[in-house]
Amino acid sequence: MNSPHITSVERRLSAWKKAVLAVGVIAPLLFTASAAQAANCTSPALDGTLYSVANLGSGKVLDIVNGSLQSGANVQQWGYAGSANQQFYVHNLGNGYWSIQGKQSGLLFDVLNQSLDEGAKVVQWASNGGYNQQWQLKRSTTGAYNVVARHSGKSLTIADNNDGSLAYQATDKATGYQRWFFNPVSGSCGLPDGFASQSGPDGLSTTTGGGTAAPVTVTSCSALVSALQSSSPAVVQIPAGTTIDCRTPDRSQSACAVACPSYQDPGKTTYRIPVGTQTCVSLGSVDETRYARTRNEINISVASNKTLVGLDQASKLVGATVNLTNAKNVIVRNLSIENVNPGLVEAGDGITLSNSSHIWIDHVHFSLISDGHIDIQNSRNVTLSWNRFDGINPAVCANQHWYTNLVQDSQVTLHHNFWYKTGGRNPKLDGSATRAHLYNNYWQDITYFAINADHSAQGKIEADYFANSAKPHWNAGTGLLDANVASNRYTGVSATDAYKDTGATVFTDIVMYPYTLDNVDNLPTQVPNGAGPR
Numbered sequence: 001m002n003s004p005h006i007t008s009v010e011r012r013l014s015a016w017k018k019a020v021l022a023v024g025v026i027a028p029l030l031f032t033a034s035a036a037q038a039a040n041c042t043s044p045a046l047d048g049t050l051y052s053v054a055n056l057g058s059g060k061v062l063d064i065v066n067g068s069l070q071s072g073a074n075v076q077q078w079g080y081a082g083s084a085n086q087q088f089y090v091h092n093l094g095n096g097y098w099s100i101q102g103k104q105s106g107l108l109f110d111v112l113n114q115s116l117d118e119g120a121k122v123v124q125w126a127s128n129g130g131y132n133q134q135w136q137l138k139r140s141t142t143g144a145y146n147v148v149a150r151h152s153g154k155s156l157t158i159a160d161n162n163d164g165s166l167a168y169q170a171t172d173k174a175t176g177y178q179r180w181f182f183n184p185v186s187g188s189c190g191l192p193d194g195f196a197s198q199s200g201p202d203g204l205s206t207t208t209g210g211g212t213a214a215p216v217t218v219t220s221c222s223a224l225v226s227a228l229q230s231s232s233p234a235v236v237q238i239p240a241g242t243t244i245d246c247r248t249p250d251r252s253q254s255a256c257a258v259a260c261p262s263y264q265d266p267g268k269t270t271y272r273i274p275v276g277t278q279t280c281v282s283l284g285s286v287d288e289t290r291y292a293r294t295r296n297e298i299n300i301s302v303a304s305n306k307t308l309v310g311l312d313q314a315s316k317l318v319g320a321t322v323n324l325t326n327a328k329n330v331i332v333r334n335l336s337i338e339n340v341n342p343g344l345v346e347a348g349d350g351i352t353l354s355n356s357s358h359i360w361i362d363h364v365h366f367s368l369i370s371d372g373h374i375d376i377q378n379s380r381n382v383t384l385s386w387n388r389f390d391g392i393n394p395a396v397c398a399n400q401h402w403y404t405n406l407v408q409d410s411q412v413t414l415h416h417n418f419w420y421k422t423g424g425r426n427p428k429l430d431g432s433a434t435r436a437h438l439y440n441n442y443w444q445d446i447t448y449f450a451i452n453a454d455h456s457a458q459g460k461i462e463a464d465y466f467a468n469s470a471k472p473h474w475n476a477g478t479g480l481l482d483a484n485v486a487s488n489r490y491t492g493v494s495a496t497d498a499y500k501d502t503g504a505t506v507f508t509d510i511v512m513y514p515y516t517l518d519n520v521d522n523l524p525t526q527v528p529n530g531a532g533p534r
Contacts, residue, residue, distance in 0.1 A: 040181040041189035042143030044237070046334060046363070046534035047092035047312045050103060050185045052080060056144045057176025058161040061086050064124055069105045072112075075122045075167040077158050087185050090137075092240060092312045097134035097150050099127070108133045109156075111169050116152045122167040137182075144179035146172060156180065192331070192360035194413025194437065196383035198513055200357055202328050207358040207381065209307030209331030210235035221246035221320070225300055233305035238335055240312035247319030247339070250294035255344060256280035257291050260397035270396050273346040295341045297321060297348040297370075304328045310335030313533040321348040324356045333362045334533045342368035343395040345403070353379045353410070362386055365532035368393055372425075375406040378433075383413040388532035391422030398423065400447060407457075409433035411510070416518075417441045418531040419469075424448035429479060432456035435510055440518050442527040443469040449499070453479025458506040461488065465523040468492025471499035480504035489520050 040054060053062040055077060063078040067085040080086065084104035091099045100109040102124055110125035111132040127133065131151035138146040147156035154169035155178045172178055183189065191197065196207040215235045218224045221244055227236040238244060255271040257280075271293050272283050280288045301323045302308070308322070308331070316336040324330055332351065341347035347370040353359055358381045366373035367390040376382060391401040404419065405427030414436065419426040426446055429436050434457035442465045443450045449471035453459050459473070461483040466472040472494050473483045483502035490500070518526065 040144070041183045042181070043189050044139075044309065044311050044334075045090050045098070045137055045145070045182045048089065048534045049182075050087055050089050051182040052082075052086055052185060053088055053100075054080070054181045054183055055158050055177060056142060056179035056181065058158060058165075060158075060161070060163065062088065062167060062180075064102055064105060067104060068124075069107075071107060071125045072123050073105075073107075075109060075124060077165050077167065078163050090182065093134060094241060094314070095134075096240075097136055099133060100135060100147075109135065111149050111152065114151055115169075116154075118154070118170055119168050120152075120154075122156060122169065140174070140179055142176075142179055144181050146174075146178060147180050148172070192362070192383045192385070193515065194383035194385070194415065194513060195381050195411050195435075196358060196360040196413065198381060198511075200381040202357040202381070204329055204358050204381075207329055207331060207360045207383075208305075209233075209329060209360070210305060211307075213307075218244070220244065221298070224317075225298075228300055228302045228306055228308065230306075231303060235307040235309070238308075238310040238315040238317065240310075241314045242310075243314075243316040243318060244320075245318040246298045246300070247296040248298060250296050253293045253295045253344065253347065254290040255293045256283050256285045257289070258284040259286075264398040268397060271344050273344060275346055293344060295344060295347045297340045299323050299348070301325065302327055302330055304330065307331040307333070308335070309333045310533055315533060322351045324352065324359060325354045326356065327359075328357045330356070330358070331360045331362070332364060333360070334364070336365040336367070336533055338365075338367045338369070340368070341370040342393050344370050345396070346371050349373070349375050351375075353377065353382065355379065357381050359383075360385070363531070363533055364388075366390060369401065371403055372406055373401070373404050376410045376412060377406070377408045379410040379412075382410060383415075384417055385413075386416045386527075386531050388418045388420065388528075389422060389426070390420050392420075398447060402448065406430065407434055407436050411435045412437070413513075414438045415440050415515075416527055416531065418527045419443045419446060419450065420528075421445045422447075424452075426450045429453040429457035429459050430455050434458060435507060436460070437507075437512075439463050439515065440520070440523060440527070441465070442523045443467060443472070443494075444524075444528075446470055449474050451481075452476040453481050456480060458482075458504070460506055461502075463487045463517040463520045465489045465520055465527075466491070466494035467524065469494045470497055472497060473501055474499040475501035480506050482506045487517070487520060489523075 060077040064085040065074045087103040089101045107124035114132040134150040136148040155172040157170040199205045210233045213233045260268040337350040349372040350366045350369045351374045353376040356379045363386045365388045400423040402423035409431035436459045444467045446469035452474040454477040458480045
């Protein structure tokens with residue numbers, strides 16, 4: 001589908017994001033030029049994410065004594081300084097437990113000598129697979145975590161408010177000194193940025209989704225549908241390692257057979273469903289013969305004020321189009337959406353947005369989708385961040401998806417998204433109401449076009465990376481593109497491709513949000529490693 005570019009009156013931050021207010025129970029990160037501690041985050045911990053770990057009772061963070069790189073060094077608490085010895089990766093082990101790994105040392109939190117004793121010290125140690133290096137992260141009513149050692153069942157504990165107090169294990173008494181917030185070192189905590197963070201004509205000041213509603217865990221398609229269609233605000237969770245398969249029994253679908261071009265896949269046939277007044281011949285068939293194919297997706301209509309979130313990188317939704325039509329204040333985060341009739345064209349999107357507002361889609365992986373991975377029409381205050389659009393599909397011409405994203409008459413921020421081996425529409429910007437801001441995105445091996453704009457759609461493109469991608473930013477007719485070519489990177493065919501259109505004046509009619517540009521040369525590593533569920 002077509003996508004418009006966002007117009008912009010550009011206002012840049014300094015190197016750090018300004019603080020934003022917490023909304024409900026979910027708090028954002030606070031960035032300042034000094035080492036300010038982040039506001040306490042109550043969003044689910046995500047696999048592979050780098051955190052500071054703050055104590056509810058003391059407000060101080062966990063810290064490796066003297067920044068030691070040695071096994072056996074104590075874990076203590078200290079006032080937040082933003083240093084590497086106060087930053088830790090969490091890794092979901094797939095068995096209900098997590099490891100906690102120091103950024104500076106690469107070593108894991110470990111109960112010394114596998115002790116079962118009350119008060120046994122917590123240190124860092126090389127990974128050895130021991131149960132004393134595995135931790136259960138149990139959410140408490142405060143929003144903070146009870147961090148429980150697998151081998152002993154005891155909780156990670158600090159005794160008091162003092163700098164230098166050592167971490168140890170103790171029987172849980174539900175005190176503040178036994179509750180911990182995992183605050184992302186970079187990025188946001190449960191709050192969007194971009195256009196989704198702004199106030200809009202729908203009367204909302206930002207996007208909060210289900211807000212403070214008690215989380216509802218679903219493991220079946222019927223439970224998922226019921227929760228997302230509820231009239232009440234809801235936070236709907238797909239558990240770690242869970243696949244919800246919504247595919248129905250096969251049903252018949254009439255489709256046109258269209259031969260792939262000889263330069264792509266000679267002898268391969270794809271099947272398209274005519275839409276509106278389309279005929280088979282107009283779609284490229286030799287005649288009007290229809291063929292019976294099968295489809296099996298469902299369409300899930302999502303009501304307003306919802307959050308749909310997966311709890312780890314293996315949370316999946318299969319065979320369902322998430323339909324946001326006439327919805328507002330919806331968040332979809334941290335899951336995979338896949339297998340929506342990949343053998344047909346025009347048989348379902350991954351996510352459809354139509355006449356909706358205040359929508360944030362973040363850390364979602366799309367693959368094997370019939371039509372648009374995300375298609376957006378007549379919508380405002382939308383942000384797409386850290387999503388992965390995987391174009392590999394053996395059922396279609398050139399084994400690449402051709403209809404990834406449409407942005408039509410909509411206002412959208414797209415940042416830190418990864419388009420991989422897709423054909424076209426990455427995105428397509430269309431319509432005079434379109435204002436699309438694209439920054440810090442990464443395109444790899446795109447064969448038709450990365451971005452295009454037409455029908456007065458406006459797009460601002462900066463600090464993006466185009467790797468071997470055809471037509472990096474293409475004015476397909478009457479589009480308006482302002483591309484900061486010097487800030488972008490172009491490699492492979494992108495370096496010599498003539499379609500790097502720019503020069504238009506855009507975004508004169510809107511107020512922009514604060515944002516910070518990451519180093520464009522880091523994007524080939526940063527974005528593929530960070531996009532999609534964590």
